[in-house]
Amino acid sequence: MAHAHSVKRYKGLMDWLTTVDHKKIAILYLLSGGLFFAIGGFEAILIRLQLIKPMNDMLEAQTFNELITMHGTTMIFLGVMPIVFALMNAIIPLQIGARDVAFPFLNSLGFWTFLFGGILLNLSWVMGGAPDAGWTSYTPLSSTMYSPSHGVDFYTVGLQIAGLGTLIGGLNFLATIITMRAPGMSYMRMPMFTWASFVTSAMILFAFPAITVGLVLLTFDRVLGANFFNVDGGGNPVLWQHIFWIFGHPEVYILILPAFGIISEVIPTFARKRLFGYSSMVFATILIAFLGFMVWAHHMFTTGLGPVANALFSISTMLIAVPTGIKIFNWLFTMWGGQVKFNTANLFAVGFIPTFTMGGVTGVMLASAPADFQFHDTYFVVAHFHYVIVGGMVFGLLSGLHYWWPKMFGRVLNETLGKWTFWTFAIGFHMTFFVQHFLGLMGMQRRVFTYLPNQGFDTMNLVSTVGAFLMGVGIIFFTINIIKSFMQPKGCANDPWEDGRTLEWTIPSPPPEYNFKQIPLVRGLDAYWKEKAAGNTEMTPAEPIGPIHMPSPTIIPFVMSVGIFIAGLGLMFSGEEFSSSFMSFIFNNWIVCGLGLLITFGSMLMRSLFDDHGWHIEPEEFEEEGYKHG
Amino acid sequence: MANVHTEHGNGQLPQYPEKATLEGRNKILAFWLFLGGEAVLFGTLFATFLTLRNQTNEGPTAAELFSLPLTAAATFILLVSSLTSVFAIQALHRHKVKELITWLIVTVLLGIGFLALEIYEFYEYMHLENFGMTTSAFSSAFYTLVGFHGAHVAFGVLWIGVLIGQLYKKGLTVVTAPKIYVSAMYWHFIDVVWVFIFTVVYLLGKVG
Numbered sequence: 001m002a003h004a005h006s007v008k009r010y011k012g013l014m015d016w017l018t019t020v021d022h023k024k025i026a027i028l029y030l031l032s033g034g035l036f037f038a039i040g041g042f043e044a045i046l047i048r049l050q051l052i053k054p055m056n057d058m059l060e061a062q063t064f065n066e067l068i069t070m071h072g073t074t075m076i077f078l079g080v081m082p083i084v085f086a087l088m089n090a091i092i093p094l095q096i097g098a099r100d101v102a103f104p105f106l107n108s109l110g111f112w113t114f115l116f117g118g119i120l121l122n123l124s125w126v127m128g129g130a131p132d133a134g135w136t137s138y139t140p141l142s143s144t145m146y147s148p149s150h151g152v153d154f155y156t157v158g159l160q161i162a163g164l165g166t167l168i169g170g171l172n173f174l175a176t177i178i179t180m181r182a183p184g185m186s187y188m189r190m191p192m193f194t195w196a197s198f199v200t201s202a203m204i205l206f207a208f209p210a211i212t213v214g215l216v217l218l219t220f221d222r223v224l225g226a227n228f229f230n231v232d233g234g235g236n237p238v239l240w241q242h243i244f245w246i247f248g249h250p251e252v253y254i255l256i257l258p259a260f261g262i263i264s265e266v267i268p269t270f271a272r273k274r275l276f277g278y279s280s281m282v283f284a285t286i287l288i289a290f291l292g293f294m295v296w297a298h299h300m301f302t303t304g305l306g307p308v309a310n311a312l313f314s315i316s317t318m319l320i321a322v323p324t325g326i327k328i329f330n331w332l333f334t335m336w337g338g339q340v341k342f343n344t345a346n347l348f349a350v351g352f353i354p355t356f357t358m359g360g361v362t363g364v365m366l367a368s369a370p371a372d373f374q375f376h377d378t379y380f381v382v383a384h385f386h387y388v389i390v391g392g393m394v395f396g397l398l399s400g401l402h403y404w405w406p407k408m409f410g411r412v413l414n415e416t417l418g419k420w421t422f423w424t425f426a427i428g429f430h431m432t433f434f435v436q437h438f439l440g441l442m443g444m445q446r447r448v449f450t451y452l453p454n455q456g457f458d459t460m461n462l463v464s465t466v467g468a469f470l471m472g473v474g475i476i477f478f479t480i481n482i483i484k485s486f487m488q489p490k491g492c493a494n495d496p497w498e499d500g501r502t503l504e505w506t507i508p509s510p511p512p513e514y515n516f517k518q519i520p521l522v523r524g525l526d527a528y529w530k531e532k533a534a535g536n537t538e539m540t541p542a543e544p545i546g547p548i549h550m551p552s553p554t555i556i557p558f559v560m561s562v563g564i565f566i567a568g569l570g571l572m573f574s575g576e577e578f579s580s581s582f583m584s585f586i587f588n589n590w591i592v593c594g595l596g597l598l599i600t601f602g603s604m605l606m607r608s609l610f611d612d613h614g615w616h617i618e619p620e621e622f623e624e625e626g627y628k629h630g
Numbered sequence: 631m632a633n634v635h636t637e638h639g640n641g642q643l644p645q646y647p648e649k650a651t652l653e654g655r656n657k658i659l660a661f662w663l664f665l666g667g668e669a670v671l672f673g674t675l676f677a678t679f680l681t682l683r684n685q686t687n688e689g690p691t692a693a694e695l696f697s698l699p700l701t702a703a704a705t706f707i708l709l710v711s712s713l714t715s716v717f718a719i720q721a722l723h724r725h726k727v728k729e730l731i732t733w734l735i736v737t738v739l740l741g742i743g744f745l746a747l748e749i750y751e752f753y754e755y756m757h758l759e760n761f762g763m764t765t766s767a768f769s770s771a772f773y774t775l776v777g778f779h780g781a782h783v784a785f786g787v788l789w790i791g792v793l794i795g796q797l798y799k800k801g802l803t804v805v806t807a808p809k810i811y812v813s814a815m816y817w818h819f820i821d822v823v824w825v826f827i828f829t830v831v832y833l834l835g836k837v838g
Contacts, residue, residue: 102656102660103656103660167667171660171663171664171667172660174660174663175656175659175660175663178659179652179655179656179659205663205666205667205670206666206667206670207670208667209667209668209670209671209674210670210671210674212671213671213674213675213678214674216774217678217770217774220763220770220774221770224763224764225763225764226763226764226770226773226774227685227687227764227765227766227767227769227770228678228682228767228771228774230767233685233687233764233765233766233767233770234682234685234686234687234766234767234768235682235685235767235770236681236682236685236767239678239681239682243674243677243678246674605792608792608793608796608809609792609796611800611805
């Protein structure tokens with residue numbers, strides 16, 4: 001049965017460029033997501049420094065516009081989403097008892113397209129100016145008339161490529177969770193993080209194509225002179241708003257649902273109790289996703305859609321508070337009567353609950369259309385979405401990173417440093433954003449690069465800036481903690497928290513290449529906990545020991561992404577007048593764009609023509625691979 | 631994953647070779663999901679077109695521009711190509727490789743025929759009617775929606791063409807069968823999209 005297909009195994013850099021192992025791709029996502037997160041954080045610090053006092057002239061208005069645009073875009077698309085994908089990649093196959101994702105090749109492709117899209121977007125800083133029309137890039141502000149530089153082109157093309165990667169990733173996780181679950185793991189036995197990722201992936205699949213089209217239309221307007229949003233030619237700028245938010249609102253649930261999933265794993269583990277209301281949790285997740293697709297116009301109350309549309313979208317938005325409330329109470333009831341252990345992972349999870357609830361409450365306030373006419377485009381909105389995205393999403397991610405760090409890297413993070421991280425970050429967070437509610441209510445507009453003194457804004461802006469620095473200190477503590485963790489030897493226990501409930505804690509930390517020597521048999525929700533309760537130390541295997549089939553490493557996804565990257569640059573600069581006639585020739589005749597597409601489609605062809613038979617790990621190799629028994 | 635290499639086992643191809651391996655089943659499932667995403671993509675393009683279809687900016691209108699006999703012929707060609715694609719899959723299930731290849735070639739030829747008509751149509755609009763991408767919001771929406779579909783047909787033609795070559799070289803196996811199957815799913819999908827384009831763009835355009 002075992003065929004000795006010879007396969008080239010790479011070392012060093014080539015190993016990372018060619019890997020199709022979900023655990024390594026997770027680390028790649030984490031590294032690049034962390035890098036973009038740092039860039040976005042640095043942009044935030046610059047924004048807050050500019051606003052530290054009235055009439056500050058540290059930054060020019062143009063630079064400020066670029067910074068707010070890139071801060072939002074970077075944090076959402078290139079910072080937190082990849083970190084979510086890092087955790088999904090690292091954990092989901094382990095939680096469902098699989099050896100890899102359904103499509104290891106596509107997994108790699110998704111990562112590289114995301115990375116090259118992100119690089120393209122950030123190249124704008126050194127190639128003639130970053131996008132400056134806000135992360136929503138509303139037309140006509142983003143049209144060539146008001147944004148004549150290539151900034152917005154970097155936005156449209158960069159996001160297009162990065163979005164493609166996200167779409168591929170979402171599709172892959174959907175297929176993985178549907179088909180790769182271990183025997184006995186029915187849908188209603190899946191861990192909550194897997195459920196949340198499953199629903200998130202479905203949302204990605206149905207939301208991202210909308211922004212794909214939106215970005216294509218804006219690119220066509222800007223590069224080919226089309227008239228979609230150009231009123232002169234009969235276009236309609238409100239169309240952009242609709243398309244953007246039909247994607248954009250589901251996108252915020254795409255961000256928050258995985259955080260819900262993480263919290264639903266961490267709280268039961270450290271309360272030593274089964275998650276309260278598991279099935280209502282699943283139901284609430286699906287309901288949030290469903291409702292999330294029919295609330296987009298609440299971002300457009302002041303656009304003038306009329307009272308009927310505003311009322312409908314107002315009500316549908318408020319409805320979302322119901323399933324979200326179910327979740328909040330379920331977490332509280334999980335802790336109720338549990339033996340709660342407050343380590344860093346759990347501090348972030350418990351800290352998440354009140355913080356996110358505050359963001360939810362302001363969300364319901366904003367959902368009220370008449371009140372929104374007052375709140376719209378003020379710092380109240382800024383405070384709201386940072387409470388849900390930072391206080392929700394980022395708290396969730398930090399909780400998840402502390403929780404799963406031992407599984408991903410075989411090393412436990414230091415608790416003292418972790419607690420410093422939590423308290424500085426949490427206090428800094430509330431200092432930064434709590435005051436912004438009041439700034440907004442007092443009338444401070446968002447996206448302004450400075451403000452006049454003596455309006456009562458000065459002190460609160462100062463507090464906000466100090467808070468931002470404190471959050472930065474928290475992230476520095478976290479970074480030190482990471483560096484320290486890598487200075488200790490690998491090899492913590494399979495289940496370092498000792499209360500692990502799910503399958504990822506039954507295998508070594510970090511897991512061997514093939515994850516499970518034998519695919520486990522799942523006998524209930526919280527499969528590992530169930531075995532522990534029955535007095536077993538390990539899972540019952542569902543298959544005999546045998547050779548394990550593995551996919552081959554491949555460079556093709558990397559090359560394909562390079563091709564798309566080149567094609568994107570070629571498209572953006574197709575109308576540019578270069579000083580060198582050679583450059584003009586190759587760009588204006590679409591040669592660069594065509595070459596990029598040729599590389600991409602050529603690689604696709606190679607992938608189709610040459611079958612990947614993969615290779616096998618023989619049972620004798622298990623020990624060498626570091627699989628410890630018991 | 632022990633059943634990956636069943637084709638080496640007894641040399642017998644299972645009746646549904648496209649679903650014989652986990653890889654094959656995953657591919658088909660994921661392709662259904664992908665088509666769900668594609669439906670949203672075209673849905674957004676249709677919504678854009680419906681919003682802008684009367685914004686002619688003093689350029690040609692739909693009623694002036696479209697010629698129903700031409701698009702009806704294109705529709706007929708594409709619908710027939712869907713039928714021949716079904717014949718191809720039936721041949722696949724009967725393990726008749728020659729027949730399969732023949733029907734795939736017919737499908738590809740019909741796809742090329744459709745593309746030729748579309749290119750001719752676009753050429754006519756651009757050069758004889760002065761109806762280009764930049765003419766009006768209607769023209770932008772028209773070229774983008776119909777062009778996206780045309781690009782999908784062109785990709786399908788190339789894709790199925792490559793698969794025909796693989797069938798010649800590798801024969802029908804549990805590796806090639808899922809590829810043929812999902813390409814047929816794709817082909818039917820772009821056919822369905824065209825039915826909507828014919829209705830929403832051309833028929834609705836003619837009646838105003």
